[in-house]
Amino acid sequence: MRRRVAGGSSPWVLAAAAALPLAFLAVFFVLPVGGMLARGFVPESGGVDLGGFADVFGRARTGRVLWFTLWTSAAATVVTTAVGLPVAYVLYRLALPGRRVLRAVVAIPFVMPTVVVGVMFRSLLASGGPLGWLGLDGHWAAILAAFVFFNLAVVTRTVGATWEHLDRRAEDAAATLGASPWMVWRTVTWPALAPTVLSAASVVFLFCSTAFGVVLTLGGLRYGTVETEIYLLTTTLLDLRAAAVLSVVQFGAVAAMLAVTAYLRQRAEATQSRSGATASPQPRKVTRAAAAPLVLAALAVAFLLGPIVSLVVGSLRRDGEWTLANYTALGEVTRANALTTTVWDALAVSARVAILAALLAVALGLLVSVVVSRRPASARGRATLSVLDAVFMLPLGISAVTVGFGFLITLDRPPLDLRSSVALVPIAQAMVALPLVVRTIAPVLRAIDDRQRQAAATLGATPWQALRVVDLAVVRRPLLAAIGFALAVSLGEFGATSFLSRPDRPTLPVVIYQLVGRPGAENFGMALAASVVLSVLTGAVMAGVERLRVDSVGAF
Amino acid sequence: MTVSFGSTTAVDDVSVTLQPGRVLAVLGPSGCGKSTLLRAVAGLEELGGGSIHFDGEDLAGVPTHRRGFAMMFQDGQLFPHLDVAGNIAYPLSLKGIRGSARDEEVARLLALVDLQGYAVRRPGTLSGGEQQRVALARALAAQPRLLLLDEPLSALDRSLRERLAADVRTALTVTHATAILVTHDHDEAFAVADDLAIMRAGRLIQHGTVPDVFRHPADAQTAQFLGYSTVLAPPEAERLTADLPEVVRGHSVALRRAALQAAPIAEPDYRQGLEGTVDRVSAARDGWHLEVLIEGIGRMPAIAAADVVTRVGDRVTLEVKRSDVVILGEGGQRER
Numbered sequence: 001m002r003r004r005v006a007g008g009s010s011p012w013v014l015a016a017a018a019a020l021p022l023a024f025l026a027v028f029f030v031l032p033v034g035g036m037l038a039r040g041f042v043p044e045s046g047g048v049d050l051g052g053f054a055d056v057f058g059r060a061r062t063g064r065v066l067w068f069t070l071w072t073s074a075a076a077t078v079v080t081t082a083v084g085l086p087v088a089y090v091l092y093r094l095a096l097p098g099r100r101v102l103r104a105v106v107a108i109p110f111v112m113p114t115v116v117v118g119v120m121f122r123s124l125l126a127s128g129g130p131l132g133w134l135g136l137d138g139h140w141a142a143i144l145a146a147f148v149f150f151n152l153a154v155v156t157r158t159v160g161a162t163w164e165h166l167d168r169r170a171e172d173a174a175a176t177l178g179a180s181p182w183m184v185w186r187t188v189t190w191p192a193l194a195p196t197v198l199s200a201a202s203v204v205f206l207f208c209s210t211a212f213g214v215v216l217t218l219g220g221l222r223y224g225t226v227e228t229e230i231y232l233l234t235t236t237l238l239d240l241r242a243a244a245v246l247s248v249v250q251f252g253a254v255a256a257m258l259a260v261t262a263y264l265r266q267r268a269e270a271t272q273s274r275s276g277a278t279a280s281p282q283p284r285k286v287t288r289a290a291a292a293p294l295v296l297a298a299l300a301v302a303f304l305l306g307p308i309v310s311l312v313v314g315s316l317r318r319d320g321e322w323t324l325a326n327y328t329a330l331g332e333v334t335r336a337n338a339l340t341t342t343v344w345d346a347l348a349v350s351a352r353v354a355i356l357a358a359l360l361a362v363a364l365g366l367l368v369s370v371v372v373s374r375r376p377a378s379a380r381g382r383a384t385l386s387v388l389d390a391v392f393m394l395p396l397g398i399s400a401v402t403v404g405f406g407f408l409i410t411l412d413r414p415p416l417d418l419r420s421s422v423a424l425v426p427i428a429q430a431m432v433a434l435p436l437v438v439r440t441i442a443p444v445l446r447a448i449d450d451r452q453r454q455a456a457a458t459l460g461a462t463p464w465q466a467l468r469v470v471d472l473a474v475v476r477r478p479l480l481a482a483i484g485f486a487l488a489v490s491l492g493e494f495g496a497t498s499f500l501s502r503p504d505r506p507t508l509p510v511v512i513y514q515l516v517g518r519p520g521a522e523n524f525g526m527a528l529a530a531s532v533v534l535s536v537l538t539g540a541v542m543a544g545v546e547r548l549r550v551d552s553v554g555a556f
Numbered sequence: 557m558t559v560s561f562g563s564t565t566a567v568d569d570v571s572v573t574l575q576p577g578r579v580l581a582v583l584g585p586s587g588c589g590k591s592t593l594l595r596a597v598a599g600l601e602e603l604g605g606g607s608i609h610f611d612g613e614d615l616a617g618v619p620t621h622r623r624g625f626a627m628m629f630q631d632g633q634l635f636p637h638l639d640v641a642g643n644i645a646y647p648l649s650l651k652g653i654r655g656s657a658r659d660e661e662v663a664r665l666l667a668l669v670d671l672q673g674y675a676v677r678r679p680g681t682l683s684g685g686e687q688q689r690v691a692l693a694r695a696l697a698a699q700p701r702l703l704l705l706d707e708p709l710s711a712l713d714r715s716l717r718e719r720l721a722a723d724v725r726t727a728l729t730v731t732h733a734t735a736i737l738v739t740h741d742h743d744e745a746f747a748v749a750d751d752l753a754i755m756r757a758g759r760l761i762q763h764g765t766v767p768d769v770f771r772h773p774a775d776a777q778t779a780q781f782l783g784y785s786t787v788l789a790p791p792e793a794e795r796l797t798a799d800l801p802e803v804v805r806g807h808s809v810a811l812r813r814a815a816l817q818a819a820p821i822a823e824p825d826y827r828q829g830l831e832g833t834v835d836r837v838s839a840a841r842d843g844w845h846l847e848v849l850i851e852g853i854g855r856m857p858a859i860a861a862a863d864v865v866t867r868v869g870d871r872v873t874l875e876v877k878r879s880d881v882v883i884l885g886e887g888g889q890r891e892r
């Protein structure tokens with residue numbers, strides 16, 4: 001076997017770099033999830049009892065929940081993709097003035113806290129809201145709309161990034177050969193884009209089918225997905241066996257979907273490099289031919305801005321009048337809102353937790369990225385790396401609820417009694433953000449030509465010096481972007497946090513959820529105001545990230 | 557025509573005409589606007605001013621795919637998801653030609669570009685030269701009214717380029733194609749084209765048949781671009797041509813390397829015309845390439861026959877070959 005010397009780090013260094021994140025993953029992901037599953041399948045008497053499967057699948061409700069999860073996710077995926085394509089075209093392919101700003105607008109929903117999105121659609125569709133006359137409050141259509149709202153950014157950013165760098169001369173060549181614009185799209189552009197579109201769609205499906213906060217706030221008791229059902233079973237019905245069964249089912253489905261997404265993504269990357277899709281952006285002039293996509297994109301932007309505007313307007317009104325009362329109430333703890341802390345205190349908790357979580361996620365994510373972006377010469381090395389890559393993607397799809405509940409039941413006794421530790425929430429959030437960090441940094445590292453490291457080595461640089469001069473220079477901005485991205489995700493994290501945040505120190509999303517659940521227009525108004533505050537914060541963080549212009553953020 | 561990008565004018569008031577069945581080469585250094593000119597003809601860039609007529613028809617507002625001007629790109633731009641036959645069949649399918657008629661046409665075109673047996677290969681598995689052949693076949697398959705060739709051979713290495721240039725010329729002749737070729741390589745232009753247009757910094761410098769332009773470059777820069785190695789200003793030009801039957805007065809001259817033939821001085825005292833001191837010697841395909849210091853003129857390139865032995869510091873006599881010297885600004889059709 002040939003040993004790589006120049007530029008390539010030795011396997012031992014890589015193993016050491018991978019060890020820390022792996023240990024973290026083992027303790028704070030595998031252990032809790034495993035504990036949760038054991039609770040369901042290992043009865044007190046010992047042995048393994050898989051009777052839960054038959055029992056749970058025998059229930060009519062399980063079928064309903066599975067079916068609802070599947071068809072809403074599928075429908076949302078189709079709609080999101082269909083709307084996302086023209087938006088990607090307009091924002092990434094046309095020389096539209098202000099397209100940078102519009103790209104940021106489209107990206108906002110993706111980092112909006114799930115609870116906030118739920119609250120937003122409620123404010124829009126509730127009987128007093130601007131679209132109350134549609135009677136969609138508590139309707140499945142609201143959940144579908146929220147899914148589209150949420151995931152449009154995934155399609156536009158992923159597809160847009162590819163589309164922007166497609167060599168437009170291939171299209172020109174087809175046109176000079178006599179192909180009409182429609183034929184050019186069908187025979188040249190679509191074949192080049194299709195793998196990326198499929199890859200993005202698979203990610204959207206994954207996100208929709210594991211959504212939690214949105215469904216919980218919009219679906220009420222009428223509609224539930226597997227994820228909310230797990231939550232309901234564990235917290236309200238205390239049926240851990242059924243929850244474990246559903247977790248296993250979801251785990252299997254998610255693992256399969258991750259495999260499909262990984263396959264599709266690899267195929268997308270392969271076709272891109274084959275078709276030389278690394279041309280510098282060559283936006284086309286806006287002509288009348290682009291009218292249809294332009295109108296569609298305008299509608300999509302309106303669809304994205306509508307709920308946001310409705311949220312802001314709603315937060316500024318009480319009893320039919322313009323007022324800041326909802327905002328002043330954020331500093332109060334009253335009997336009516338029955339909170340344990342003020343919203344501002346919750347915000348401070350959220351911020352502290354998010355900063356810790358982001359730093360942790362980026363530190364681990366950087367190590368993982370450095371390891372998985374190597375290109376080992378041996379087949380076994382490559383296989384090991386792709387397994388590692390997949391392993392660190394697991395938290396992306398495992399129910400955050402399962403993770404959160406698993407934390408509660410496994411890390412509550414020595415040697416790891418973290419129940420009352422303030423570290424629990426940041427660690428859980430870091431596990432949720434980790435795959436996103438890796439997705440942001442690893443592609444950048446992978447794109448570095450290994451010969452650059454080799455060139456550094458021939459000029460006398462040690463592997464560490466080569467790493468510093470080649471990798472670090474390129475990765476600085478993506479690293480900052482990843483920190484911001486992780487920060488935004490942590491600020492809005494709800495699934496795992498809803499289990500773990502201590503009653504006396506809730507995070508802001510938890511408080512918002514509590515407020516939505518309380519009766520009274522005042523509490524709902526406060527929820528709106530708190531949602532605005534949370535969105536402004538995450539929005540500001542993401543605006544900073546957007547300024548760094550790192551394409552891989554939020555692209556899958 | 558004029559084409560602008562923002563405040564940059566890439567093609568500035570350029571006007572050319574092309575007779576049916578002829579091949580025009582637009583020759584100029586990179587960045588001179590020649591590719592933009594071609595893209596504007598194809599309808600891929602908007603005209604800032606002027607018009608493009610084909611056969612009396614104004615093409616303003618005619619979209620690219622209705623112009624019937626197939627373009628062959630510098631790097632082929634073969635569709636990676638189609639095999640070779642699929643690429644060549646692409647324009648045929650667009651015309652609704654299917655079945656055996658299409659297969660026969662594909663086979664004919666593959667034979668034309670000497671790629672029989674390549675039908676099922678993927679573009680990614682072809683060499684650069686093969687890709688360009690397929691690109692040419694694909695462009696010809698569209699039976700274009702006008703064929704546009706954008707630096708078709710520039711990405712290839714020298715020997716392949718020379719071979720393929722001859723093949724392109726043959727293919728164009730056989731199909732009686734009218735074509736515009738854009739290139740920065742004068743050899744490529746001479747090998748393929750009938751007419752030549754010289755562009756520089758967005759402007760048309762000179763336009764005429766290939767022999768015309770080659771024999772009478774409009775100015776010093778054009779001469780150098782066409783492969784003349786040296787241009788001499790009037791005083792030096794007069795000194796150099798002092799021994800020729802016609803002495804050049806008041807004009808610059810351009811010389812090819814072969815214009816000065818060096819030979820050892822047989823009898824030191826006998827004056828034989830131009831003399832110089834050898835300053836550098838290097839071997840070349842066609843003999844020796846020298847650089848010679850000539851009193852009153854300066855350093856000049858020259859050649860010596862392969863059997864002549866010269867060393868740095870040797871004195872040589874220099875014979876001026878009139879056929880490799882052109883007088884600038886005389887008889888050339890200079891635009892504007």
